[in-house]
Amino acid sequence: MVAHPTTTHFKDNAHRAMLDAQLQKALANTRTGFIEKRVLAVSKLPEFDALRDSARDIKDHTLAHLDLYLEAFETKVTEAGGHVHWARDAEEARRIIVDLCKQYDADSVTKGKSMISEEIGLNSAIEAAGIKAVETDLGEYIIQLRHETPSHIIAPAIHLNKEQVEQDFRRVHTELPKDRDLSQPTQLLTEARAILREKFLAADVGITGANFLVAETGTSIIVTNEGNGDLTQTLPDTHIVIASIEKIVPTLEDVSQLLRVLAPSATGQDMSVYTTFSTGPRRAGDPDGPTNYHVVLLDNGRSNMLGGEFEEMLRCIRCGACMNHCPVYHSVGGHAYGWVYPGPMGSVLTPSLIGVEKGGNLPNASTFCGRCEEACPVRIPLPKMMRHWREREFERHLSPSVARYGLSAWAFFAKRPKLYQFATGVAMRLLGWAGSSRGRFASLPMASGWTKFRDMPAPQGRTFQSQWRDRGGAR
Amino acid sequence: MSGPKRGQKDRPVPDTQTRPRVGLFATCLVDLFRPSVGFAAAKLLTDAGCDVVVPPQTCCGQPAFNSGDRRTTRDIALQVIDAFEHCDYVVAPSGSCAGMMAKNYPELFAGEPDMARKALAFARKTFELVSFLTDVRKATGVEARFDGTCTYHDSCSGLRELGIKAQPRKLLSSVQGLDLVEMKDSDVCCGFGGTFAVKYGEISASIAARKTENVTASGAPMLLAGDLGCLMNMAGKLSREGKDIEVRHVAEVLAGMTEDPPIGRAHDE
Numbered sequence: 001m002v003a004h005p006t007t008t009h010f011k012d013n014a015h016r017a018m019l020d021a022q023l024q025k026a027l028a029n030t031r032t033g034f035i036e037k038r039v040l041a042v043s044k045l046p047e048f049d050a051l052r053d054s055a056r057d058i059k060d061h062t063l064a065h066l067d068l069y070l071e072a073f074e075t076k077v078t079e080a081g082g083h084v085h086w087a088r089d090a091e092e093a094r095r096i097i098v099d100l101c102k103q104y105d106a107d108s109v110t111k112g113k114s115m116i117s118e119e120i121g122l123n124s125a126i127e128a129a130g131i132k133a134v135e136t137d138l139g140e141y142i143i144q145l146r147h148e149t150p151s152h153i154i155a156p157a158i159h160l161n162k163e164q165v166e167q168d169f170r171r172v173h174t175e176l177p178k179d180r181d182l183s184q185p186t187q188l189l190t191e192a193r194a195i196l197r198e199k200f201l202a203a204d205v206g207i208t209g210a211n212f213l214v215a216e217t218g219t220s221i222i223v224t225n226e227g228n229g230d231l232t233q234t235l236p237d238t239h240i241v242i243a244s245i246e247k248i249v250p251t252l253e254d255v256s257q258l259l260r261v262l263a264p265s266a267t268g269q270d271m272s273v274y275t276t277f278s279t280g281p282r283r284a285g286d287p288d289g290p291t292n293y294h295v296v297l298l299d300n301g302r303s304n305m306l307g308g309e310f311e312e313m314l315r316c317i318r319c320g321a322c323m324n325h326c327p328v329y330h331s332v333g334g335h336a337y338g339w340v341y342p343g344p345m346g347s348v349l350t351p352s353l354i355g356v357e358k359g360g361n362l363p364n365a366s367t368f369c370g371r372c373e374e375a376c377p378v379r380i381p382l383p384k385m386m387r388h389w390r391e392r393e394f395e396r397h398l399s400p401s402v403a404r405y406g407l408s409a410w411a412f413f414a415k416r417p418k419l420y421q422f423a424t425g426v427a428m429r430l431l432g433w434a435g436s437s438r439g440r441f442a443s444l445p446m447a448s449g450w451t452k453f454r455d456m457p458a459p460q461g462r463t464f465q466s467q468w469r470d471r472g473g474a475r
Numbered sequence: 476m477s478g479p480k481r482g483q484k485d486r487p488v489p490d491t492q493t494r495p496r497v498g499l500f501a502t503c504l505v506d507l508f509r510p511s512v513g514f515a516a517a518k519l520l521t522d523a524g525c526d527v528v529v530p531p532q533t534c535c536g537q538p539a540f541n542s543g544d545r546r547t548t549r550d551i552a553l554q555v556i557d558a559f560e561h562c563d564y565v566v567a568p569s570g571s572c573a574g575m576m577a578k579n580y581p582e583l584f585a586g587e588p589d590m591a592r593k594a595l596a597f598a599r600k601t602f603e604l605v606s607f608l609t610d611v612r613k614a615t616g617v618e619a620r621f622d623g624t625c626t627y628h629d630s631c632s633g634l635r636e637l638g639i640k641a642q643p644r645k646l647l648s649s650v651q652g653l654d655l656v657e658m659k660d661s662d663v664c665c666g667f668g669g670t671f672a673v674k675y676g677e678i679s680a681s682i683a684a685r686k687t688e689n690v691t692a693s694g695a696p697m698l699l700a701g702d703l704g705c706l707m708n709m710a711g712k713l714s715r716e717g718k719d720i721e722v723r724h725v726a727e728v729l730a731g732m733t734e735d736p737p738i739g740r741a742h743d744e
Contacts, residue, residue, distance in 0.1 A: 031685075332681075364674065368541060368668060370635040371664065387541060414547075415547070436741060437741055453677060454708065455715045457710050457738045459509070464513035473528075475531065
């Protein structure tokens with residue numbers, strides 16, 4: 001299900017998240033595991049930085065010729081006996097997929113993990129057509145049972161603990177004996193696997209996303225660890241791929257480069273357990289595969305990003321490293337961001353897709369520490385692009401009026417050094433005097449955003465410039 | 476005395492023989508809140524054979540830049556560039572402000588070739604204090620003594636924009652009587668982030684709480700860093716948590732100027 005954006009309530013969302021003890025415990029695990037595994041994986045790849053440069057260049061080249069490669073991809077898919085559908089927006093993509101499901105008389109649909117499916121709100125559209133949609137990635141399956149959205153792009157249920165999952169299984173899996181031990185993660189996995197096996201066999205249509213689409217062969221590629229994606233796309237009679245247009249890559253050689261930076265950045269693996277290539281429907285002599293193969297290519301605002309200051313965001317290969325390294329994500333988790341994509345990549349992408357009027361909070365909620373850019377396998381300058389969003393907001397007078405007023409008052413003085421030195425000289429003497437007994441302030445009326453949560457150190461008293469001048473220092 | 480050559484591709488070749496004129500950009504926070512850091516920086520630069528000048532200054536413009544106000548940023552950048560025109564180098568006791576001037580000024584003047592050239596020349600002569608001492612003035616140590624143990628926080632801009640990591644550790648290791656113990660995640664953000672600390676105060680403080688936990692766990696009774704913004708944030712959080720840890724700018728210890736009370740403390744505390 002797609003969330004109605006709550007990005008405008010980011011602060012409230014974050015406040016609740018920081019008070020949620022269970023969530024905070026779950027987030028504590030994310031702060032170390034992903035990061036340590038990535039460091040270890042990268043340490044084994046002396047050529048990692050060169051691979052990142054190459055990955056960036058491949059993506060930049062593709063984006064510069066996106067139309068060409070998309071059309072080449074369509075030609076190859078068609079030659080292989082498949083069909084390509086072009087969807088301008090979420091509504092069109094939903095309609096195409098639901099129509100296909102109806103066309104093939106589907107009663108039930110299995111789904112591999114896909115963030116695009118989340119972006120377009122596919123599950124609720126399928127269910128509204130009277131067709132059962134079952135998520136088969138374990139994390140996605142769990143959050144589907146809970147009617148939640150993913151809180152992380154590669155670990156959708158990372159905000160939950162195993163006790164919560166056990167409760168959900170006992171609530172939904174009604175045939176589960178009460179005395180069955182489900183206290184261990186492997187027992188939960190076994191239970192989910194038994195249930196999902198039936199769903200795989202019963203499904204009429206399998207829907208997957210794509211990590212990459214290869215223009216030279218018309219191939220869609222998924223990268224998974226559970227094998228659910230393979231069962232989703234090979235067992236049902238119909239396989240539908242839903243992917244956004246920037247997933248295209250020219251050649252298989254290019255994909256092999258990108259795969260080498262993807263898994264190390266995401267999970268710290270050399271490669272994911274399964275990397276599966278699908279090209280068209282089952283051919284005569286193939287042991288398995290679908291009879292019908294469809295690819296739905298989604299734009300949904302991405303072509304507007306081409307040629308502009310947010311184009312580099314389209315290099316993103318959805319590894320999740322930026323959120324794994326983000327201090328803000330570590331504090332508030334993924335749901336606080338209020339739409340599909342959390343963390344730094346979400347803070348840049350979300351305003352592009354739903355508008356900065358709704359998503360403007362996200363690029364502002366960053367310390368610009370730069371750790372995301374440092375970890376990004378395709379070197380996306382995430383802080384710089386968040387700043388570009390702040391510029392768009394400022395130009396359009398969307399930033400809060402208090403902040404704008406404060407900024408212009410400050411700028412008035414900052415642009416007049418003499419006046420500034422006089423005014424700050426007086427102010428610092430007063431503040432220094434007021435704070436001299438304790439050396440800090442526990443509350444300051446003009447800076448309650450600061451002092452509500454920590455003390456404000458008091459100034460020493462006289463400014464550096466006035467003291468320097470008085471001591472006859474050279475200027 | 477001749478200034479550095481302008482318009483060349485790399486940074487000016489350091490001239491360690493003559494006394495360069497160094498313009499000290501104190502930063503607005505040091506100017507207003509902690510002048511003692513400015514005097515410590517001036518002493519370190521003088522000891523490193525520089526003539527220190529302090530041109531009239533306000534701020535590097537980063538608050539406007541990060542708030543999306545490019546025009547104000549550009550105006551302030553022009554003002555700074557002009558004020559330091561007569562300096563061979565510009566040095567700031569802050570990786571954040573030095574990063575702003577050295578990395579971001581040139582792009583403010585895209586489409587204005589003459590100004591862009593000027594901004595680029597300015598950027599090339601601009602350095603953060605500690606890395607200027609080690610990398611340009613080739614300092615291998617300082618003449619200072621401090622009996623105690625400290626831990627060091629790597630501020631984000633200095634670390635990631637300017638590559639400052641080994642330099643402060645190198646100079647701190649030369650301070651007599653001082654031991655440095657590393658804390659966990661010394662390179663992770665303290666949660667300051669400029670106006671972020673006020674606009675998203677609760678998140679900022681939550682990030683700061685993880686930092687103070689690591690500072691405390693290091694066992695060091697003193698915390699050092701090279702940016703006053705981060706230091707005020709961490710000191711404010713530590714004192715709010717009732718933790719008795721001294722917080723100082725690294726320049727104060729390197730200059731042997733630790734008579735003033737630590738950040739956020741009073742004289743009689």
